[in-house]
Amino acid sequence: SDGTLNDVRNALDDRLKGIRMQYLPSIIWRKGDKDRAAAMIQAIEKMLKTMRIMRSLEKFVGGR
Numbered sequence: 001s002d003g004t005l006n007d008v009r010n011a012l013d014d015r016l017k018g019i020r021m022q023y024l025p026s027i028i029w030r031k032g033d034k035d036r037a038a039a040m041i042q043a044i045e046k047m048l049k050t051m052r053i054m055r056s057l058e059k060f061v062g063g064r
Helices: 002-017 030-064
Strands: none
Touching: 002 030
């Protein structure tokens, strides 16, 4: 669901920016890890955007 995807996206983004969180273990991220996290964030954002568009389209078509 949107909530879970947003939570995952925010957690990855926080880790990528170097924000420390108590519930995640602190490890040193290599460049490959950072690149992979950035790619995942982009994929999640694309998925969320598609879901928003589909929901909006369903409301538009259903309202006719």
